[in-house]
Amino acid sequence: MLWSIGWLPAVHSAEIVRVEAVPSLSRSVLGSTVIPYKEVTLSAQISGAVKFVAGEAGSSFQQGDVIIQVDESQLMAKRNAILAQISIAQASVRNSQAQYTRELVSPRSKDIGGMPGFGLPAMFDMTMVQPFANSMMGNYDSDMGRYSDLMSSATGVSQAQSNLQQAMSQLQEIDAALRDAKSVAPFEGIVLEKMVEVGDTVQPGQPLIKYGYVKYKRLQADVPSGLVSNLSVGMIVPAKIDSDATTMVKITQIYPVADPSRHTVTVKFDLPVDAVAAPGMYAEVYLPESKQGDTKVVVIPKTALLRGRSLPSVLIINNDNTSELRLVRLGAEQEDGKIEVVSGLSDDERIIDDPPSTASSGWMPDAK
Structure with missing residues (x-):
């Protein structure tokens, strides 16, 4: 029991409060x-031996930093071979374009030294023999011959350009594979788990590191x-x-x-x-365990519990404004110093808050 100065009983701030019903916090x-x-898992895109690992688990990197690199020696050899093919294809394109230009400027079908001449002097052959072959014999058309020669030269140019484009595409494929030989950081982060070491042989799709x-x-x-x-x-x-x-x-x-x-x-x-x-x-x-507002539970201030009792109990106010001792069953503690009452009280009943430990049925707080 508390005592004040002069050995007089301390004054309790007991008051009558109403029992509340609040949403359940179960x-x-x-x-x-x-x-x-x-979090991402960086996997191998090409086969080969790992030749470089930038750090261990926990190492931090910035976006774009190289973390793991696979040996690219074979790819570099293929790239050099493709570069040689490109040089050959470019020379072929230049040669075919020169042949086409030559056919436009100096067509072979108009060559005065060509057939269907009969070995006669060139001027006589051009002015007499070839016109005679075109008009009278009917087995030779110089214009059709020129058209055929132009188409042949143009086809040569097209084929040479296609070969060059094919070689350029192969170079792009090799360059893409060379980029895939490096595993770079997709964003700022750290290595969460390293799965390979320098010298390990990897295959496409094999996990290399976890990065986060x-x-x-x-x-x-x-x-x-x-x-x-x-x-x-x-x-x-x-x-x-x-x-x-x-x-x-x-x-x-x-x-x-x-x-x-x-x-x-x-x-x-x-x-x-x-x-x-x-x-x-x-x-x-x-x-x-339930949606907010779906389930209501009864709560009271923890100070309303009578202290020193083996079983939790409170003083309720009857309709005739007298107090009565009632046992209650408690649940989980709530916020703001309140506690859930599972049974023993109903919503909107009145109880005495902060009663003295010696209070029993019939005790009432002093009127204010």
């Missing part, structure tokens, strides 16, 4: 894992499908990381489908920037 505790904000952006972090949890309906993107819920102090996390993603074998839905939560956590850490997330 929560389920689920295990989750800290994950990076973004860890400036911001998230929690990932498999939530039972029955609880997902109570969640929404943007909702704030409490969480604990490795049993440390409680922090608040924000729901940022709810997967649209459930795992058919476990009947769970993957949910991601954003952690505060200042949260002390590393990828892979264990965390607990506290999720509501």
Whole structure:
């Protein structure tokens, strides 16, 4: 018992209050894992031996930095061979264009030294014999011959240009493979896991490293499908990381489908920037078991409980304005110094808050 100065009993600030009904804060505790904000797996794009690894797990890189490189000696040899083919194709194009120009300027069909002359002097052959062959004999047409020669020269130019374009395409393919020989950082981050060492032989598709952006972090949890309906993107819920102090996390993603074998839905939560956590850490997330406002529970101030009793009890006010001692069953603690009452009280009943420990049925606070 408390005593004031002069050995007089202390004055209690007891008062009559009404029992409240508030939304239930019943929560389920689920295990989750800290994950990076973004995570990718860099895989080999070409076969070969690893000749360079920039760092170990935990090493940080900027966007565009080379992290792993596969030996590209064979690709460089192929590239040099393609460059030689390009030189040959370019020379062929120049030669075919020269032959086509020659046919335009000096057609072979008009050559005075060519058939169908009979070995006569060139002037006589051009003015007499060839016109005679065109008009009278009918077995030779110089214009058709010239058209055929032009088409042959033009076809040669087209074929040479196609060969050059084919060689250029092969060079582009080799250059793309050379770029794929390097695994570069897609964004600022750190190496989460290194899977190869210098000298390892890799094949296309083989994982090389796991890389993540860890400036911001998230929690990932498999939530039972029955609880997902109570969640929404943007909702704030409490969480604990490795049993440390409680922090608040924000729901940022709810997967649209459930795992058919476990009947769970993957949910991601954003952690505060200042949260002390590393990828892979264990965390607990506290999720509501019902939608906000769906279920009401009775709560009272914790100071309304009579102190020193083996069973929790309170003083209620009857209709005739007298107090009566009543046992209650308590539930989870709420915010603002209140506690849930599972049974023993109903909504809107009146109780005495902060009664003295010696109070019993019939005790009433002093009128003010």
